[in-house]
Amino acid sequence: MALQSTACKTCSLNPLCLPVSLSFADIEKLDEIIKRGRPIQKGEHLFHQGDAFTSVYAVRTGTLKTYTLTKDGEEQITGFHLASEMIGLSSYDVATYQASAKALETTNVCEIPVALLDELSNQLPDLRRQIMRIMGREIREDQQMMMLLSKKSAEERVASFLLSLAHRFKRRGYSERMFRLTMSRSDMANFLGLAVETVSRVFTRFQHQELISFGGNAKEIHVLQHGELCNIASLSDAERLELGLLDLTNS
Numbered sequence: 001m002a003l004q005s006t007a008c009k010t011c012s013l014n015p016l017c018l019p020v021s022l023s024f025a026d027i028e029k030l031d032e033i034i035k036r037g038r039p040i041q042k043g044e045h046l047f048h049q050g051d052a053f054t055s056v057y058a059v060r061t062g063t064l065k066t067y068t069l070t071k072d073g074e075e076q077i078t079g080f081h082l083a084s085e086m087i088g089l090s091s092y093d094v095a096t097y098q099a100s101a102k103a104l105e106t107t108n109v110c111e112i113p114v115a116l117l118d119e120l121s122n123q124l125p126d127l128r129r130q131i132m133r134i135m136g137r138e139i140r141e142d143q144q145m146m147m148l149l150s151k152k153s154a155e156e157r158v159a160s161f162l163l164s165l166a167h168r169f170k171r172r173g174y175s176e177r178m179f180r181l182t183m184s185r186s187d188m189a190n191f192l193g194l195a196v197e198t199v200s201r202v203f204t205r206f207q208h209q210e211l212i213s214f215g216g217n218a219k220e221i222h223v224l225q226h227g228e229l230c231n232i233a234s235l236s237d238a239e240r241l242e243l244g245l246l247d248l249t250n251s
Contacts, residue, residue: 008027008034017058026124029120033117035055035110035112036108036110040062040064040108041106045100046109048097053092053114054113055111055114057109058109059084059109060108061106062103064101064103065077065080065104067099069100075190080183080187081101088101092135152234154198154202155205158188161192166179177226178222181220182219185199210224211224211228
């Protein structure tokens with residue numbers, strides 16, 4: 001299967017993933033330590049919380065969610081991961097994965113054994129810097145999520161979530177105005193700290209205000225008014241700039 005044999009140097013996600021800023025020769029060295037296995041089917045786990053931390057992963061196609069288990073055994077979703085994004089870096093300072101990762105659709109990943117990545121990053125300063133950049137972005141996104149959950153209303157949370165997804169799809173060369181929601185309403189509500197009914201009511205309200213619309217099914221969303229969603233989300237100019245939304249304020 002061609003998808004499984006694609007090398008880093010020919011992968012369309014190269015500019016967004018670990019190889020960014022690496023020379024052609026260095027990309028080949030990185031490619032030598034990457035494992036590419038069979039696709040992960042919807043509902044399958046990539047790893048479980050508590051498993052030995054042996055590898056980090058780059059998503060090539062598909063979507064995964066990460067979650068932890070509460071004391072009551074309930075899921076608490078900590079993130080949704082799209083193509084080119086890394087999974088597992090948050091466990092770098094411990095011996096086990098601190099969350100579980102489950103596929104929301106058929107997903108392909110690149111597995112990078114940590115021991116080999118450590119060895120190679122010691123040889124390639126640019127690779128180590130890229131790992132640090134990715135970790136820094138994860139920390140910043142975690143901080144933004146803490147602000148979102150602690151201070152914002154339901155409408156602000158949903159608007160911020162949609163704008164973040166739009167930005168992430170735009171970075172991958174896809175439309176920021178029309179994309180598919182691979183996560184369920186229940187998963188979105190869990191992630192945003194809201195009731196499922198509340199998320200549904202907010203979506204209905206946004207539709208009535210003609211801020212969004214849905215395609216043939218509830219999974220395909222059309223963002224009609226980025227600027228108004230920015231206003232609802234109470235985003236600062238700095239946050240709009242980071243999300244690449246300043247030029248869409250009046251859209």
